[in-house]
Amino acid sequence: MGCGISQEIGAPAHKGTAVSEARQAGKETVPANTSEAPPQTTLRENTLNLDDGKPIKVTDTPDKATLSPKREKQISTDSKMLRRNIRQNSYFQKTQALKIDSEIHRARRHIEIFRAQLEKNDKVLEEDTGTPRDGSPEKGTPGPEGAKPLPKQGLVNKKMKRVYHATRHSIDSFSPVVISLPRGGMYAKTSAGPIQVGLPPETIKDCMSLGLELPRYYVLPKERFDKRAGINIAEFEFPAYFNFFVKRSKVCLIVTEEDEDCIRRVFQETLFGPVDANEFLHEEYTTDEGRARQADLAKELGYFRMNPFKPDEKMEIDTLIDFVHFDSGGVARLTDKKVSIEVHSKYDGYVIKEKSLEIEEDDFREVARVSDIVDLPSHIYNMNECLEDFAVPQFGATFLGTSHGFDANGTTTGFVLWMGGRGIMVDPPPNSGAILHTQGIPARMIDAIILTHCHADHDAGTFQKILQEHRVTVLATETIMSSFLRKYSALCDLDEDLMNSLFNFQPVTQDQPVKIHGGQIRFFYTLHAIPCCAFQAEFGGKKLIYSGDTCYIPERINAMHEKGVINAGRRDQLINFDFTSDVILHEAGVPPLHTPATELAKLPEDVKERLYCVHVGVANFPFDSGLKIASCGTENTVVIPVDQTIETNGVDNSSIEMLDLIGSLDIFRDLPVSKARDIFQSVKHETYGKGADILKIGDAGKKFFIIEKGHVLVRSTSSSGQAVERFYGIGDYFGEISLMTGVQHQSSYSARTDVQCLTLDKLEFMKLIRGTDIQRRIKSIDNSVLEELWNAINSNSVLLRLTESQKTGLQAILKKHEYREGDIIWAKDDVCKFGILVSKGAVEFSDQTVAPFGPGAWIAEVECLLNKYEDMPLAFTLRAKTACTVFRGNKLDIYNYLLYNPGLLMMMTGTFFME
Numbered sequence: 001m002g003c004g005i006s007q008e009i010g011a012p013a014h015k016g017t018a019v020s021e022a023r024q025a026g027k028e029t030v031p032a033n034t035s036e037a038p039p040q041t042t043l044r045e046n047t048l049n050l051d052d053g054k055p056i057k058v059t060d061t062p063d064k065a066t067l068s069p070k071r072e073k074q075i076s077t078d079s080k081m082l083r084r085n086i087r088q089n090s091y092f093q094k095t096q097a098l099k100i101d102s103e104i105h106r107a108r109r110h111i112e113i114f115r116a117q118l119e120k121n122d123k124v125l126e127e128d129t130g131t132p133r134d135g136s137p138e139k140g141t142p143g144p145e146g147a148k149p150l151p152k153q154g155l156v157n158k159k160m161k162r163v164y165h166a167t168r169h170s171i172d173s174f175s176p177v178v179i180s181l182p183r184g185g186m187y188a189k190t191s192a193g194p195i196q197v198g199l200p201p202e203t204i205k206d207c208m209s210l211g212l213e214l215p216r217y218y219v220l221p222k223e224r225f226d227k228r229a230g231i232n233i234a235e236f237e238f239p240a241y242f243n244f245f246v247k248r249s250k251v252c253l254i255v256t257e258e259d260e261d262c263i264r265r266v267f268q269e270t271l272f273g274p275v276d277a278n279e280f281l282h283e284e285y286t287t288d289e290g291r292a293r294q295a296d297l298a299k300e301l302g303y304f305r306m307n308p309f310k311p312d313e314k315m316e317i318d319t320l321i322d323f324v325h326f327d328s329g330g331v332a333r334l335t336d337k338k339v340s341i342e343v344h345s346k347y348d349g350y351v352i353k354e355k356s357l358e359i360e361e362d363d364f365r366e367v368a369r370v371s372d373i374v375d376l377p378s379h380i381y382n383m384n385e386c387l388e389d390f391a392v393p394q395f396g397a398t399f400l401g402t403s404h405g406f407d408a409n410g411t412t413t414g415f416v417l418w419m420g421g422r423g424i425m426v427d428p429p430p431n432s433g434a435i436l437h438t439q440g441i442p443a444r445m446i447d448a449i450i451l452t453h454c455h456a457d458h459d460a461g462t463f464q465k466i467l468q469e470h471r472v473t474v475l476a477t478e479t480i481m482s483s484f485l486r487k488y489s490a491l492c493d494l495d496e497d498l499m500n501s502l503f504n505f506q507p508v509t510q511d512q513p514v515k516i517h518g519g520q521i522r523f524f525y526t527l528h529a530i531p532c533c534a535f536q537a538e539f540g541g542k543k544l545i546y547s548g549d550t551c552y553i554p555e556r557i558n559a560m561h562e563k564g565v566i567n568a569g570r571r572d573q574l575i576n577f578d579f580t581s582d583v584i585l586h587e588a589g590v591p592p593l594h595t596p597a598t599e600l601a602k603l604p605e606d607v608k609e610r611l612y613c614v615h616v617g618v619a620n621f622p623f624d625s626g627l628k629i630a631s632c633g634t635e636n637t638v639v640i641p642v643d644q645t646i647e648t649n650g651v652d653n654s655s656i657e658m659l660d661l662i663g664s665l666d667i668f669r670d671l672p673v674s675k676a677r678d679i680f681q682s683v684k685h686e687t688y689g690k691g692a693d694i695l696k697i698g699d700a701g702k703k704f705f706i707i708e709k710g711h712v713l714v715r716s717t718s719s720s721g722q723a724v725e726r727f728y729g730i731g732d733y734f735g736e737i738s739l740m741t742g743v744q745h746q747s748s749y750s751a752r753t754d755v756q757c758l759t760l761d762k763l764e765f766m767k768l769i770r771g772t773d774i775q776r777r778i779k780s781i782d783n784s785v786l787e788e789l790w791n792a793i794n795s796n797s798v799l800l801r802l803t804e805s806q807k808t809g810l811q812a813i814l815k816k817h818e819y820r821e822g823d824i825i826w827a828k829d830d831v832c833k834f835g836i837l838v839s840k841g842a843v844e845f846s847d848q849t850v851a852p853f854g855p856g857a858w859i860a861e862v863e864c865l866l867n868k869y870e871d872m873p874l875a876f877t878l879r880a881k882t883a884c885t886v887f888r889g890n891k892l893d894i895y896n897y898l899l900y901n902p903g904l905l906m907m908m909t910g911t912f913f914m915e
Contacts, residue, residue: 150618151631153403154411155435159377168210178368181206184233184376187215188352188368191339195254197221197350198374199235201430201460204242208408216243217334219254219343219350221374224262225492227907228798230464231430232491233374236263236321237270237456238405244320246406248309252322254332254343260323265490267317269454269483273301273530280478283509290511293569295525297479303565304529304593340364348372377431389710389753390440393418395519395539396639397585398441399614399632400425400432404589405457407617411632412457413587415614416446417546418637419539420517421657424448424475426546428461433468439634440711443469444664444731444805448506448516451476452548453532454483463488466503467903469803470666473504475514477523479531481505494909502902508533518656526550527557527574529593536578540642545581549615552577552586552595579607583640585630587615601625612638655680658758661708664731666809666900670773682764688751695749701738704765707731710755716747719787727752732805737786739765740775746786785816789887792839795856798907798914799837806901813897814887819843819880826878831871834888835860841884846877857915862908865894876912 163182170176179187183206185198194215196203207214224234236253243251253263268275277297285294307313326332330345338358344351349372353364396418403410414427416436423446425433433443443465449472451462462484466472476484489496506514513520519539526532526548534548551557554575561571584607588597597613601622612630613621621629630638644654662668662679685708688694694705694712712728728734728749738745739762760768769775789811793799802810814837819825825836825843836843836859842852843859853859864872889897898905908914 151402151629152633152636153407153409153618153629154401154429154632155432156633157431157435163377164209171210178370179212180375182377184374186370187212188370190341190352190354190367191356192334192336192341192354193217195219195341195343195352197370197372198233199239200231200233200374200376201235201456202238202405202412203235204238204406205408214242214247215239216249217252217254220259220263222372224259226374226376229376230467230903230906231376232456232460232463232488233376234491235456235460237267240320242406245308250320250322252324252334254324254326256326260325262490262493263321264317266487267321269487270456270530271315271317271320272305273297274479274483277301277479277531280482283507284477284479285510287511290509293567293573294510295570296566297525297531299565300527301530303560390634392421392423392445393637393639394421394644395419395542395544395642396637397544397583398634398637399630400436401429402614402630402632403617404615410617412460413614414458414461415585415630416441417450417537417544419519419537420660422447422517422660424450424516425465426450427452427458428465430461430464432461433465436634441634442729442731443803446472447660447664448473448475450535451480451484452534453480453528453530454487455530455549458549459484467906469806469901469903470664471502471504471900471902473506475506475508475521477510477531477533478507480533481507483531498909501899502905517660524573527552536581540644542640542642543578543581544583544640545578545585547577547586547595549587549589549593550595551592553591553599556592579603579611582610583638584611585614586611588613588621588627589615597622597625597627601627658683661706661731661758665706665733666805667733667736667774669900671768672772675768678764678768682760682768684759686757686759688755688757690751690754692751693748694751694755694757695735695745697745697748699745701735701742701745702762704733704735704739704760705749706733706758708756708758711752712755713750713752714747715750726804728804736765786811788839789814789816792837792856792887796837796858796914798904799858802904806904809897809900813889813893815889816885817888818885819883821880821883823880824877825880825886826874828875828877829873832861832864832874832891834890835865835894836886836888839885839887842881843878843884843886844881846879852881853913853915857913859913860894860908861912862910865891866898
């Protein structure tokens with residue numbers, strides 16, 4: 001109970017949970033229903049066991065007269081076997097002792113070399129790059145003497161830094177066989193080389209930073225996608241790329257047959273692109289002018305598919321990856337010249353064994369036990385921590401990462417594009433949204449994503465952002481979006497239609513701009529190994545252009561035209577990149593898939609002043625050429641001054657900004673468009689200085705507040721007399737319950753920082769929501785049970801992590817119900833009508849061997865709830881084990897709530913309960 005993970009009925013739920021909890025606490029636990037116990041090391045005794053079971057020492061000579069010929073023969077045979085075993089064990093022990101002594105000597109020498117190298121590297125990083133080894137450069141880090149400080153190439157992740165330093169200390173101090181990597185995953189040392197279980201994004205950077213040998217062998221975890229974190233933990237792309245393109249070897253994935261099928265489908269999209277890359281081009285080029293420069297993606301992808309080490313040979317998936325399967329007994333076998341390895345799949349992870357092929361009759365010995373749980377660093381931010389205040393620019397960019405997938409000291413490239421006071425994430429790195437929150441940028445401020453392409457260093461954080469809070473809009477071409485859905489549906493083992501329902505998809509074309517947030521964005525395909533888009537954003541009379549991943553080498557582009565890979569219009573479009581834009585973000589990676597910095601160094605000085613390089617590390621970067629790398633963090637935001645008086649289609653940008661904010665609120669999501677005029681006419685702007693009171697406890701409800709800027713401190717007192725504090729930020733709202741119910745405010749609201757609010761007085765608010773579903777939901781709220789409901793929500797480990805706005809929305813759809821002991825809450829084969837959140841007492845499934853559920857348990861047959869228009873029968877009977885209090889939400893309300901909160905929908909999919 002209270003394990004905090006979703007679980008399906010059918011498995012021994014709470015027994016398995018106890019094992020899981022013990023595992024996570026570092027304890028070894030064996031289920032009662034298994035005969036398998038942790039292996040124990042025993043010494044062979046030099047004794048023989050005769051038929052009577054009494055041991056006889058080898059040196060003893062039994063009285064032959066008392067022994068039968070059969071017994072004599074047995075003793076003789078057993079004595080020979082024992083002497084052979086003794087000799088073999090003695091030889092084995094000697095060789096093992098020599099081997100261990102040699103390994104200790106070698107390890108000590110390696111540690112000395114490693115430490116010296118670390119000191120040298122740290123010195124080089126401090127003097128040449130200003131980047132600490134944990135990959136999070138600090139503000140103002142100095143570069144070479146006389147040079148400007150080097151750029152920050154990632155957001156500072158304090159949690160990651162602590163984990164990194166703890167891991168590094170453990171390696172230096174204890175040289176463990178099994179290492180828990182900072183980004184997640186387990187690294188086990190064997191005689192055949194390291195074996196890693198779990199592959200979270202950027203996992204190769206852990207090995208690089210810690211000075212560990214990069215594995216060739218990887219075990220895919222049983223769960224390939226972490227629903228809670230929204231992270232792919234089977235990201236084999238960059239381990240495969242690094243092994244092939246850098247080490248010129250193949251990666252070996254240890255998988256089930258089903259996993260291999262999944263990986264082949266994923267790798268098709270990420271390495272080669274869609275099978276039919278031209279499928280949607282007729283929809284993406286809509287004008288004659290556009291069709292004149294239309295890309296032939298199939299030819300372009302084929303051009304980049306050639307093996308760089310065998311130019312006449314096309315790369316296939318098997319060119320980069322070897323697959324080793326678990327057999328029917330759950331064992332995968334690896335063999336090299338000197339050692340044989342077995343990886344045993346167990347109920348709680350993997351046991352790795354090895355035996356030497358150089359020692360006659362050697363047996364397998366266990367070298368490591370590795371958990372199957374990929375322990376990711378927490379991506380959850382503290383909702384009540386003190387936040388910074390960030391002034392959102394009308395137009396500009398805040399960089400989240402500016403490096404590439406092979407740079408251990410930087411984060412992969414991604415940024416927030418600001419337009420009209422709202423944010424659009426471009427290829428967000430993992431966990432960047434949570435880190436941005438601590439810098440004063442809540443998730444609600446970023447309501448759209450631009451997906452440029454489906455390489456792991458660009459889409460790893462995209463799905464996480466989709467699941468972060470409320471629904472977002474994803475801008476991409478049909479070609480790229482279809483590839484993205486195929487990739488992640490395979491990884492998550494989810495239907496593509498369900499995946500598509502988690503966000504709003506805005507298809508973009510190659511010759512028509514997309515209007516958004518008071519500006520517009522034009523997209524165009526770049527020259528890359530898989531379909532990839534660049535874009536140019538326009539706002540307030542200014543332009544920002546982003547190259548995306550592209551090979552901008554005019555000589556190569558001309559050569560491709562001469563070979564018939566691209567037409568003349570396409571050639572001209574690629575070569576005539578718009579370097580006249582006010583701000584230019586251009587990649588500077590490694591050719592042939594990327595643009596070398598030396599090519600950009602040829603540009604005129606006035607262009608280089610407006611150009612920020614991305615997708616590049618500081619090592620070997622030509623800083624003396626006038627080029628610069630974009631620097632990460634809110635303090636380094638590139639702000640583009642714009643003309644605030646410019647209108648978009650006759651509407652001033654401030655009005656669009658206000659409408660975007662109001663439209664992002666769940667409380668107004670069903671508001672008719674016809675109400676827009678009422679909003680413009682009725683809403684007011686109010687400001688409060690830091691520390692000012694906005695509402696006091698006991699005040700009558702007179703206004704509805706929406707926070708436009710700043711942070712508000714909310715104070716209340718629980719029924720037990722305990723003081724409770726919470727923080728509200730941009731996009732949060734308050735005051736609606738008092739307006740509707742007439743009950744005085746039970747909490748105080750004060751300005752934690754300077755605050756700007758949009759307000760509606762009581763009359764205008766009531767007029768606005770009259771006759772809508774908003775009115776029904778708010779009016780039905782029982783103010784007397786809000787604290788009890790809030791406590792029930794916070795007793796659930798998943799619901800606890802919802803934002804204040806999400807919890808408020810959930811409160812609005814849950815109603816209190818009480819049941820007596822033995823009451824049937826719902827019966828098997830009945831039509832699904834609601835789900836419940838337990839507040840007091842206990843409930844249980846009557847026909848399943850699952851322990852009872854207590855306060856905080858959310859129970860619902862989600863698959864039935866998600867079928868909005870179908871009456872699906874329930875699979876189980878739920879009854880009250882004791883007298884209990886629950887909060888019920890009806891099917892339609894839960895359906896709408898989950899569609900608006902995709903992260904929670906993802907967590908609940910495939911489950912019957914969460915605790």
